[in-house]
Amino acid sequence: xxxxxxxxxxxxxxxxxxxxxxxxxxxxxxxxxxxxxxxxxxxxxxxxxxxxxxxxxxxxxxxxxxxxxxxxxxxxxxxxxxxxxxxxxxxxxxxxxxxxxxxxxxxxxxxxxxxxxxxxxxxxxxxxxxxxxxxxxxxxxxxxxxxxxxxxxxxxxxxxxxxxxxxxxxxxxxxxxxxxxxxxxxxxxxxxxxxxxxxxxxxxxxxxxxxxxxxxxxxxxxxxxxxxxxxxxxxxxxxxxxxxxxxxxxxxxxxxxxxxxxxxxxxxxxxxxxxxxxxxxxxxxxxxxxxxxxxxxxxxxxxxxxxxxxxxxxxxxxxxxxxxxxxxxxxxxxxxxxxxxxxxxxxxxxxxxxxxxxxxxxxxxxxxxxxxxxxxxxxxxxxxxxxxxxxxxxxxxxxxxxxxxxxxxxxxxxxxxxxxxxxxxxxxxxxxxxxxxxxxx
Amino acid sequence: xxxxxxxxxxxxxxxxxxxxxxxxxxxxxxxxxxxxxxxxxxxxxxxxxxxxxxxxxxxxxxxxxxxxxxxxxxxxxxxxxxxxxxxxxxxxxxxxxxxxxxxxxxxxxxxxxxxxxxxxxxxxxxxxxxxxxxxxxxxxxxxxxxxxxxxxxxxxxxxxxxxxxxxxxxxxxxxxx
Numbered sequence: 001x002x003x004x005x006x007x008x009x010x011x012x013x014x015x016x017x018x019x020x021x022x023x024x025x026x027x028x029x030x031x032x033x034x035x036x037x038x039x040x041x042x043x044x045x046x047x048x049x050x051x052x053x054x055x056x057x058x059x060x061x062x063x064x065x066x067x068x069x070x071x072x073x074x075x076x077x078x079x080x081x082x083x084x085x086x087x088x089x090x091x092x093x094x095x096x097x098x099x100x101x102x103x104x105x106x107x108x109x110x111x112x113x114x115x116x117x118x119x120x121x122x123x124x125x126x127x128x129x130x131x132x133x134x135x136x137x138x139x140x141x142x143x144x145x146x147x148x149x150x151x152x153x154x155x156x157x158x159x160x161x162x163x164x165x166x167x168x169x170x171x172x173x174x175x176x177x178x179x180x181x182x183x184x185x186x187x188x189x190x191x192x193x194x195x196x197x198x199x200x201x202x203x204x205x206x207x208x209x210x211x212x213x214x215x216x217x218x219x220x221x222x223x224x225x226x227x228x229x230x231x232x233x234x235x236x237x238x239x240x241x242x243x244x245x246x247x248x249x250x251x252x253x254x255x256x257x258x259x260x261x262x263x264x265x266x267x268x269x270x271x272x273x274x275x276x277x278x279x280x281x282x283x284x285x286x287x288x289x290x291x292x293x294x295x296x297x298x299x300x301x302x303x304x305x306x307x308x309x310x311x312x313x314x315x316x317x318x319x320x321x322x323x324x325x326x327x328x329x330x331x332x333x334x335x336x337x338x339x340x341x342x343x344x345x346x347x348x349x350x351x352x353x354x355x356x357x358x359x360x361x362x363x364x365x366x367x368x369x370x371x372x373x374x375x376x377x378x379x380x381x382x383x384x385x386x387x388x389x390x391x392x393x394x395x396x397x398x399x400x401x402x403x404x405x406x407x408x409x410x411x412x413x414x415x416x417x418x419x420x421x422x423x424x425x426x427x428x429x430x431x432x433x434x435x436x437x438x439x440x441x
Numbered sequence: 442x443x444x445x446x447x448x449x450x451x452x453x454x455x456x457x458x459x460x461x462x463x464x465x466x467x468x469x470x471x472x473x474x475x476x477x478x479x480x481x482x483x484x485x486x487x488x489x490x491x492x493x494x495x496x497x498x499x500x501x502x503x504x505x506x507x508x509x510x511x512x513x514x515x516x517x518x519x520x521x522x523x524x525x526x527x528x529x530x531x532x533x534x535x536x537x538x539x540x541x542x543x544x545x546x547x548x549x550x551x552x553x554x555x556x557x558x559x560x561x562x563x564x565x566x567x568x569x570x571x572x573x574x575x576x577x578x579x580x581x582x583x584x585x586x587x588x589x590x591x592x593x594x595x596x597x598x599x600x601x602x603x604x605x606x607x608x609x610x611x612x613x614x615x616x617x618x
């Protein structure tokens with residue numbers, strides 16, 4: 001089977017997922033507080049998370065090509081298809097960008113000009129943390145990423161018809177990849193600072209961009225593993241063997257450990273250097289979100305570390321699929337914890353309680369919805385959608401994930417599954433790293 | 442102390458070597474050992490070598506390192522010599538983590554290297570007999586133990602080498618420790 005056929009029943013399942021996501025978003029919108037904080041945080045959370053996953057599939061392709069790796073070439077079309085989601089991510093982010101200008105949401109403390117006017121810290125940051133740079137990051141940078149990924153994929157497809165040994169497409173791809181790596185390396189930090197770190201507008205950490213980007217990377221690898229297992233199960237990619245799975249497993253393992261390293265170091269450096277004013281980020285999360293804060297470490301570090309430490313668990317479908325499903329959810333939770341506490345605080349302040357919220361009782365006349373936000377921030381109630389993901393948040397995630405898979409599989413179905421004439425095509429098929437060399441997995 | 446009589450053939454390429462190993466297996470000839478200048482993929486299962494247990498030892502050494510670092514630091518900073526650093530509590534677990542990690546890696550790596558040397562009978566001052574210097578450079582070698590072999594058996598083995606494309610066939614007597 002040369003081409004992946006996107007069967008109508010799979011389409012229906014994914015479309016069903018998308019509909020579920022839309023319904024959940026709408027339900028969230030109408031049951032939300034006055035500022036629709038839960039709706040907007042969920043929207044930003046999922047859109048930024050999956051756009052980043054798409055970016056990381058292009059980043060992986062570029063890194064492997066520049067490093068002259070050969071083992072992945074057989075299934076590189078999967079990553080090429082995943083990287084095409086970036087343009088959808090750009091479109092998804094446009095409402096958030098417009099909202100910054102028109103005050104549709106209160107995700108960002110700095111988006112409110114009157115707040116900036118009385119806040120010295122925000123004034124110091126306003127040369128970068130402002131609507132113009134937010135637009136440049138969300139639209140300009142993501143478009144640049146998508147443009148390079150699109151050119152990269154077009155060259156790969158063109159190469160299928162060029163059997164010349166000295167083929168120019170490969171060289172052009174290397175040029176794009178070599179340009180993409182530093183561009184993505186620096187601009188991903190810019191985008192993460194704007195999208196996610198600026199939610200906690202007073203707080204900053206130089207490690208944050210890496211930390212958030214590695215979450216994307218692990219998720220991209222996990223989605224790849226699950227897609228390959230699915231495709232292999234449908235009879236595609238007959239030559240993918242346990243060694244391919246093993247190497248992907250090593251990446252999942254290694255980058256889970258790297259994620260933990262950054263998770264810990266971000267705290268460690270602030271704590272050890274006595275940077276007192278930055279500890280508030282961790283204090284909020286540890287004291288008000290203890291379940292997620294420590295659960296994050298268990299799901300995203302201890303679990304993959306102990307399960308994937310052995311050789312054979314990286315080579316088996318069952319253990320790999322289990323770890324990958326858990327990790328996708330785990331890193332989604334990680335983003336949940338990055339976004340929700342800061343946005344909740346900002347919305348709460350915007351609702352007029354300011355920082356003296358405790359003095360204002362819920363009977364202040366702001367309505368029941370605000371009282372919920374008020375109670376939540378002061379820790380007197382565990383609130384679904386803020387302190388832990390509720391069903392609506394999970395449904396929204398399923399919706400966005402279905403959209404991601406729908407876009408990926410649509411792009412995957414358009415071109416042959418296996419790239420022809422790539423210099424590494426043959427090497428990739430003979431990828432054997434360790435006995436037993438079973439062809440099946 | 443007895444000596445070992447070895448008949449060995451040298452091959453120029455690992456692909457030829459792998460085919461020769463298959464041929465030896467098919468002809469039910471017992472291979473004494475195979476020497477290659479670098480790890481050849483697919484050779485271990487053909488020779489029926491069991492998976493190394495070195496990594497299990499590595500895990501145990503690592504665990505010993507983790508416990509050594511963490512428990513000794515805990516004891517030193519709470520019982521033996523408590524000092525306040527930067528206003529932090531005596532038992533400051535986050536500060537212990539980097540050192541715990543480093544000692545885990547150190548114990549695991551040194552432990553595995555030492556175990557590897559002991560198991561293989563190697564170490565400083567020990568010289569092992571070498572069949573042919575070029576098997577550490579560019580030649581791939583299959584060796585048969587021919588102690589007490591008849592003339593016919595020797596001819597058969599030499600024929601095996603010429604049939605499987607060996608570039609050179611030699612005999613050597615190795616001292617056995």
